[in-house]
Each structure stands twice: as C-alpha cells, then as structure tokens.
Amino acid sequence: MKPVNTMTEARRLETASLTLAHGHTPVVRELDVELPPHRVTAIVGPNGCGKSTLLSGLARLLAPREGAVLLNGRELASISTREVARTVGLLPQSATAPDGLTVRDLVRYGRQPHQGLLRQWSKADAEAVEAALDAADLRELADRRLETLSGGQRQRAWIAMAVAQDTEILMLDEPTSALDIGHQLEVLEMVRGLAARGRTVVLVLHDLTTACRYADHMLALSDGRIVAQGAPAEIMTPDLVRALYGVESTILTDPVHGTPVVCPTALAVAPEPASVTSEAVPAAT
Amino acid sequence: MKTPPKTSPKTPTETPTETLTGMPMGTPSVDVPAPRPPRESVAPPVPAAPPGTFRLATGGLSVLVPLRPLLAGAVLALLLVAVGTVCLAVGDIAVAPLDALRAAVLGSGSPRDLLVVEELRMPRIEAGITVGAALGVAGCLMQTLSGNRLATPDTVGLNNGATAFAVAGIVSSSTSLLPSATALTGAATAAVLTLALSGGAGQRGYRFLVVGLGVGAVFGAVTNLILSRARIDAANAAFAWTVGTLNSRSQTAVTVLEVGLLVCLPLAVVLGRRLNVLRFSDAVATGLGVRVRPLRVAVLLTSVVCAGLAVAVAGPLGMIALAAPEAARRLTGPGPVPVLTSALAGAVFTLLADLIGRTVMAPLEIPVGLVTAVVGGPYLLWLLLTTRTRRTP
Numbered sequence: 001m002k003p004v005n006t007m008t009e010a011r012r013l014e015t016a017s018l019t020l021a022h023g024h025t026p027v028v029r030e031l032d033v034e035l036p037p038h039r040v041t042a043i044v045g046p047n048g049c050g051k052s053t054l055l056s057g058l059a060r061l062l063a064p065r066e067g068a069v070l071l072n073g074r075e076l077a078s079i080s081t082r083e084v085a086r087t088v089g090l091l092p093q094s095a096t097a098p099d100g101l102t103v104r105d106l107v108r109y110g111r112q113p114h115q116g117l118l119r120q121w122s123k124a125d126a127e128a129v130e131a132a133l134d135a136a137d138l139r140e141l142a143d144r145r146l147e148t149l150s151g152g153q154r155q156r157a158w159i160a161m162a163v164a165q166d167t168e169i170l171m172l173d174e175p176t177s178a179l180d181i182g183h184q185l186e187v188l189e190m191v192r193g194l195a196a197r198g199r200t201v202v203l204v205l206h207d208l209t210t211a212c213r214y215a216d217h218m219l220a221l222s223d224g225r226i227v228a229q230g231a232p233a234e235i236m237t238p239d240l241v242r243a244l245y246g247v248e249s250t251i252l253t254d255p256v257h258g259t260p261v262v263c264p265t266a267l268a269v270a271p272e273p274a275s276v277t278s279e280a281v282p283a284a285t
Numbered sequence: 286m287k288t289p290p291k292t293s294p295k296t297p298t299e300t301p302t303e304t305l306t307g308m309p310m311g312t313p314s315v316d317v318p319a320p321r322p323p324r325e326s327v328a329p330p331v332p333a334a335p336p337g338t339f340r341l342a343t344g345g346l347s348v349l350v351p352l353r354p355l356l357a358g359a360v361l362a363l364l365l366v367a368v369g370t371v372c373l374a375v376g377d378i379a380v381a382p383l384d385a386l387r388a389a390v391l392g393s394g395s396p397r398d399l400l401v402v403e404e405l406r407m408p409r410i411e412a413g414i415t416v417g418a419a420l421g422v423a424g425c426l427m428q429t430l431s432g433n434r435l436a437t438p439d440t441v442g443l444n445n446g447a448t449a450f451a452v453a454g455i456v457s458s459s460t461s462l463l464p465s466a467t468a469l470t471g472a473a474t475a476a477v478l479t480l481a482l483s484g485g486a487g488q489r490g491y492r493f494l495v496v497g498l499g500v501g502a503v504f505g506a507v508t509n510l511i512l513s514r515a516r517i518d519a520a521n522a523a524f525a526w527t528v529g530t531l532n533s534r535s536q537t538a539v540t541v542l543e544v545g546l547l548v549c550l551p552l553a554v555v556l557g558r559r560l561n562v563l564r565f566s567d568a569v570a571t572g573l574g575v576r577v578r579p580l581r582v583a584v585l586l587t588s589v590v591c592a593g594l595a596v597a598v599a600g601p602l603g604m605i606a607l608a609a610p611e612a613a614r615r616l617t618g619p620g621p622v623p624v625l626t627s628a629l630a631g632a633v634f635t636l637l638a639d640l641i642g643r644t645v646m647a648p649l650e651i652p653v654g655l656v657t658a659v660v661g662g663p664y665l666l667w668l669l670l671t672t673r674t675r676r677t678p
Binding site: 056059060061081082083084085086088089090091092095096097098099100101104105108109110112113115117118119120121122123126129143162165 | 333334335336338340342345346347348349555558559561562564565566567568569571572573574575576618619620
C-alpha cells in the first residue's frame with residue numbers, strides 16, 4: 001500500500017454552517033464539523049438523525065441548502081467532481097455492481113478519476129490496484145466474480161475500490177451493516193489499517209460500541225444537529241446515549257482495548273428535555 | 286486497537302491468472318513493497334495491463350484494449366462482410382459472390398453486375414448497415430442509461446411517434462411530403478414528450494421507460510385511427526411506414542443518418558468510459574468523479590438522435606435495438622459497455638433480416654420489419670426464459 005504523502009499538508013474537510021435538505025425538509029441543520037486528518041471519524045446517532053445525509057453532503061452527493069462544505073478552505077461545490085474524486089473517495093450504502101465483474105475489475109474502477117481517454121492505464125494505476133487488493137487482503141480472490149464472494153469479502157472488495165482511488169479522505173456509509181461480527185471485524189480492521197497509513201476515514205456506524213472501539217473521533221448526531229463530538233472515551237456517557245436514543249445504559253470498559261462499551265439497560269422513562277424535540281428521539285428498538 | 290487484520294476466511298483460492306501483456310514499449314514490471322508480512326510468497330510483480338486486456342502505450346499516453354470485445358468485434362465484422370456479400374449476390378438476378386464483391390469494392394466487372402450491385406443492391410445494403418448500427422447503438426445506450434434491458438427506442442415510444450407522424454403525413458397530403466422528414470419529427474416529438482413527462486432522464490431511467498410506454502401506446506393508437514379513416518390507396522402507401530422496410534428508403538435520409546453516425550459513434554465511444562461507471566448507482570458514479578446528470582443527458586440525446594435518424598430511413602424497425610446490444614453483451618462479457626459491438630451486431634442482424642425477407646418468399650418481398658418481429662419475438666422470450674435472475678444492473 002502506497003502511503004499517502006504526509007509531507008504535504010493534510011487535506012482538511014470541514015463544514016461551515018452546513019444545512020442539508022431532502023426536498024423542503026431540512027435534515028442537517030447549521031452544522032460546523034471538522035474531520036481530523038489521518039484519523040477515523042465515526043458518525044453515530046439514531047435512525048433518521050441525518051448521519052447518511054451528512055455523509056452525502058460531505059461527499060457532494062447532496063448540494064448544501066445553506067452553508068458549505070470546505071475542502072482545504074475551498075467550497076466543495078466549486079471544485080470539479082473529478083478533482084474531488086482524487087481527494088475524497090466514497091463507498092455508499094449497499095452498492096451494487098453489474099453482473100460478472102471480478103474483484104479486480106471492480107477495484108480497477110477506482111482508478112477512473114485518475115484516467116482519461118488517452119491515459120487509460122498507467123503504472124500508477126496498476127500499482128494502486130495491486131496495493132488496494134493487498135490492503136483488503138484480496139489478492140487470492142482478485143479474479144473471482146463478486147457474486148461468488150461472501151458478504152464481508154464483497155464489502156472489502158468495494159472498499160478496495162475506494163482505496164484504489166488513492167484519496168486522502170475516505171467515506172464509508174455503514175460499511176458493516178448486514179455483516180456478521182466476523183465480517184464486521186474484517187472490514188473495520190481494514191479501516192484501521194488505512195488510517196494507520198495516513199488516510200482520513202469517515203464512517204457512518206450504527207453500533208455505538210463498535211464505533212467506540214474503532215473510531216478516534218466521534219460525531220454524535222440527533223435531529224440533524226451535533227449533540228457531542230470528541231474522542232469516544234471522553235464523550236460516551238449514559239446521558240449522551242439517553243439523549244441520542246432515549247435509552248438508559250451503563251457504560252463499561254472493554255477489558256481488552258479499554259474502549260467504552262455501551263450496555264443498554266432500559267428505555268428511558270421520559271425523553272430528556274435537552275434533546276431538542278420529541279420527534280428527535282424515536283423509540284429505540 | 287490496531288491489531289493486524291484477520292486473514293480472509295475459508296475460501297478456496299485461485300491462482301491469479303497469467304496476465305496477457307502486450308506492451309510494445311516494455312515497461313519493466315515493478316515489485317510492490319509488501320505492506321504487511323507476506324504470507325507464503327512474496328508479492329507478485331505488478332502486471333502491466335489488467336487480465337484480459339492489451340495495453341498500447343507511448344510516452345504518457347496509454348490505451349487499454351479489452352481482448353474479448355476486440356475479438357467479438359472482429360468476428361462480427363467478418364460476419365458483416367460475409368452477410369453483405371451474400372446480400373450483394375443473391376436476388377432476382379444472381380451475381381457470383383466474388384464478382385459482386387469485386388464490383389462493390391473495386392468497381393470493376395461486367396456492366397450488368399455493376400448495375401445490379403452498385404445501383405440496386407449497394408444502396409440498400411448501405412441503408413441496412415447504417416440503420417442497424419444506429420439502432421444497435423441507440424439500444425445499447427438507452428439500456429445502459431436506464432439499467433433496464435427492455436428500454437430501447439421501440440419501447441420508449443420513438444418508433445411509434447415516427448410512424449404516427451409519417452402515416453399522418455402520407456395520408457393527409459396528396460403531394461409526397463417527405464415521409465422520412467415527418468418520421469424524424471415524430472421520433473423527436475415522442476422523445477421530447479417522454480422526456481418532459483418523465484421529468485428528465487431521471488434516477489435509473491425507470492420512470493422514463495414507463496412514461497415512454499405510455500407515449501408509445503398513444504402514438505400507436507393515433508396511427509391506427511388515421512389508417513382506419515384513410516382512403517385505401519393512401520393507407521396502402523402508408524403501410525410501409527408501419528412495419529419498417531429497407532425498400533422505400535430515401536437516399537437523403539440515409540445520407541443524413543450517415544452524418545449522424547459519424548458524429549454519434551465517436552461520441553458514444555468517448556462517453557463509453559464514463560458510461561461504464563453509470564452501471565453503478567449514481568452515488569458510486571459521483572464518488573468516482575463522474576458528473577451523472579450531464580452524462581445522462583448526453584447519452585440520452587445521442588441515443589435519440591441515432592434512433593430517430595434510423596427510423597427516418599427504415600421506419601419502425603423493431604427488435605434490432607433490443608437484440609443487438611444483448612447479443613453484443615453476451616459476446617463481450619462483463620467488461621466495458623459494448624457500444625461498437627452493438628453497432629456491428631445491429632448491422633449484421635438488419636442485413637440478415639433483410640436478406641431473409643428478400644429471399645424466403647421471392648419474388649414476394651417481406652418487409653424487414655416483419656422479419657425482425659417474427660424472429661425477435663421468440664428471441665425475446667428465449668432471452669427472458671434463459672437469463673438467470675439478476676440483481677440491479
């Protein structure tokens with residue numbers, strides 16, 4: 001895996017009073033967040049809180065209603081999509097591929113933003129694809145068709161595609177949903193490895209304990225606003241869990257890794273007044 | 286927290302297939318620095334070109350030629366020449382195939398052969414090839430755009446629009462208003478209507494397809510209404526425009542189609558690389574740096590122009606736009622979107638159908654549109670029955 005050049009100043013992705021909306025309904029409101037470079041940031045929060053919407057906004061899939069997403073201080077919307085694609089990689093939720101593609105075919109697509117009509121395959125492309133296959137531990141499976149792989153392997157192949165894109169910032173929308181814990185570990189360990197090699201990773205995650213375990217930085221969202229942000233060990237409290245999900249909980253410490261483990265105990269009796277509106281706290285499952 | 290990644294679970298490994306490298310400027314392969322402790326072997330050298338492709342490179346420029354589509358294209362091109370030669374040779378006046386080929390290519394031979402080949406059969410073959418190619422490209426683009434193999438110019442109402450306008454033109458005026466011009470107008474009208482009603486190219490083009498079906502049905506009804514109220518001789522004259530034929534083509538329309546193809550084919554090839562990405566979801570495509578909306582519009586316009594110009598030559602020739610890309614996809618495999626292969630397949634199918642139409646009941650001639658419908662219907666059924674269920678394309 002080619003390490004991202006850390007000599008140059010890290011690309012910073014931040015939002016300035018960002019409001020995102022689906023139609024007329026604002027989903028994310030006046031958000032100011034910054035993604036710490038070379039770290040794993042997890043976006044957590046209840047269903048419908050705007051996690052995926054925020055990620056879509058950060059990845060320019062959704063244009064800001066107000067405010068802006070800034071890449072190194074430049075407005076993301078003013079940069080060509082192709083140029084952004086060389087800095088920001090994205091794996092959307094439940095992505096599907098055309099039939100018959102092999103793992104290597106899929107990973108090759110990650111090189112698209114670096115290629116052109118008359119620059120279709122360079123040494124850098126070849127190396128990036130091989131490096132991405134290595135990073136995802138997929139070299140032995142490189143010529144297998146995607147549909148013959150297990151869920152975790154397929155997900156790693158998709159991440160490998162985003163890795164081959166060789167971007168400093170990588171965004172993954174619920175990369176572990178629908179995976180069992182073994183496959184979740186496969187994917188999340190891979191994510192850690194990427195951050196260790198200098199990438200900035202942003203993940204949307206459902207599970208708080210997983211997020212605490214694998215993220216350096218956490219953004220807790222509720223009703224489109226930031227409720228808390230910071231290192232998981234610092235911000236993860238029973239109060240936060242109650243504010244996010246309306247659930248009483250005990251926070252334990254992972255005996256192996258020392259990270260917080262969220263142990264839900266009961267539904268909160270009444271929604272916490274601090275949590276904006278009543279509809280912001282849907283019944284937890 | 287930073288434990289080494291788990292090794293991949295319980296799957297039989299396949300040895301990586303040998304890469305087919307064909308670099309004229311042999312770049313030395315380079316070892317990737319192994320990022321993690323190597324398992325049982327050192328990392329293999331980086332292949333110069335991905336498996337199944339051939340890399341042409343000079344300086345900073347490189348072009349990747351996928352081998353299987355190249356082979357498929359070559360086979361189809363040979364087939365096209367073969368079918369074309371048979372078309373030149375067979376008919377009321379038989380010409381020896383070699384003589385026919387010589388007359389067509391070199392322009393030499395007996396005056397009789399020259400007359401038959403150059404004056405009578407070449408224009409028809411020219412029309413067949415261009416119409417077929419245009420329909421093949423149009424179908425391929427539209428199918429890729431909407432992620433649906435049933436989305437072709439026939440299904441989204443273009444053909445019916447063209448027919449309705451052409452028939453209306455023929456029936457309403459005794460002077461021969463150029464039917465191909467009205468047909469083109471009709472195709473464009475249907476396309477614009479469909480586009481406007483479905484609110485643009487849209488997400489995954491599904492809405493576009495459904496609206497197109499509706500627009501096509503309306504135009505089909507209009508055609509029938511006009512024909513039922515027309516005088517019998519006018520209805521007769523209009524008949525050709527309801528089935529699709531290469532018999533009553535206008536040379537002007539063929540020329541216009543050729544110009545259109547000269548523009549659209551290179552455009553389709555240039556769009557093709559990004560078109561590949563369009564087969565993923567819009568989010569993935571955007572993530573890979575493709576501006577999805579403008580691309581959709583460009584692809585749709587190219588498709589509509591190709592289909593409209595083809596219909597203006599031959600009338601509503603069904604099934605080619607559906608069958609050609611499908612055949613092309615089967616031949617080329619899961620690689621790039623087979624734009625050029627679809628064009629070749631369309632040309633072969635059209636010539637073949639016309640050949641069948643001309644010979645099977647000679648001297649009576651069956652319009653090529655009827656042949657494609659008769660052969661295409663069962664083909665469609667076979668297609669639906671034999672393909673395994675697939676996830677979203």
